[in-house]
Amino acid sequence: MQVGRLISSVVLAAALTLGACGRKADKAGPPEPGDQAVASVGGETVWASDVRREAVGEGLIAEGAPLEVSSEPFHRALDEVVDQKLLAAEAVRRGLDKDPAVERRLAAARERVLGDMLVEAMVQKAANDSAVKGLYQEQLKLAKQAEEFHARQIVLASQAEADAVRKLIAAGGSFEALALQRSTDTATKFNGGDLGYFTAEVMPAAYAAALKPAKAGQVIGPFKAEAGWVVLKLEDRRPEAPISLEQARPQIVRFLTYDEVRALIERLRGQSQVKLLIGPVQGGGREPGSAPMITPASALSQRKTP
Incomplete structure (x- = not known):
């Protein structure tokens, strides 16, 4: 593991460790239906879903790809999770979590996790199968057939x-x-x-x-x-045969997700008092919260030929 990623992982693990204070993970039950306990560190259960999440973060597998508990990538990711938990627990034992700088990093890690979880929930809502199929058919009608x-x-x-x-x-x-x-x-x-x-x-x-x-x-x-x-x-x-639904699905999901998240951010910015205390980017730059536009039509233009 690279040093930078190790530090980030330990900070995140410490944030989650602090969040779990006062309860035993073993008593809480599996975090996901059908989850499997694969290790125990200091009395805290490590679940297969924890390891899969680490494997995705490490780039060992793609998001949503299967990962057998008996495989070498799973055990490699499991070692990473165990090391993170041990280091985070030792940091807490030494009182590093009380340091103001560490507290700010822990808070930032918590905010990042909460934001990611909100986006995941929005993906499930906005990019459901019905929405993906509907947008695919709509764009298929608009796509120029070559x-x-x-x-x-x-x-x-x-x-x-x-x-x-x-x-x-x-x-x-x-x-x-x-x-x-x-x-x-x-x-x-x-x-x-x-x-x-x-x-x-x-x-x-x-x-x-x-x-x-x-x-x-x-x-x-x-x-x-x-x-x-x-x-x-x-x-x-x-x-020319258009790209299939399954081939277009990843880009359509990205578009639906981006569209939903962008709308939420615009609404939250409008409801909140956000005031920048520094000047604009020298030479221009994009507006806050903006991002390159993803269009489903661009996915349908990626044609498949034999």
Whole structure:
């Protein structure tokens, strides 16, 4: 554990230790339904949920990912939790919790935990399955549907070579075989020049201009591009499939959460007396409490192609 994170973890553990004074965690029962006791430190139970939370904080697992109690990451996080509790308890024994500077840090840690818990509660309320599905369908209707092309290419060094290849194709030559034999593009020549499915905006302008009026099965070119002279074969064109609900869900949840939290912060600031005692950021800067806007439409624009 890094020193900075160790200090922060000990402060947080001490705050929670002080909050638990006068009660026994063992008697309180599991903090979550189905929780499992995995250790005891000074008579205080360490629960599996405590360890999972630490594992997420350490970056050992992603939020919501499973973590088996028999796994190596679980035991690594468990060691961290035990160490934090031991250090926090020793700090309290030495009376460090009475130091004014420590008291301020403990108060800040408590505020951070309370704020995080409020956000978590708001996420569960605002980003429920019904809200996510509703916003997904709403944005799906508004999303601009693009078109996908499936094409093959043969890239050549000169127009004369490209014209010769085009004549061979017109005479019945195999596009795939000619791509392997003649194309200078090493990224596609070995798979018959296959570019897969793509949208016009991700391709160079010359490709987009050549493909847009073409029909499936048509051979196009040659035309000049940055890589050389190009002959294309348009295999297929189809409406672009939007990203699925499950793929869009994380960004939609972020949007719903941000929107809810932003509204709450604006309301709380309006109801409270907040007065800054320093000047504004030199050279401008964003307004207090502002953040980059997240839009669900941006999630739907992350298209999935085969």
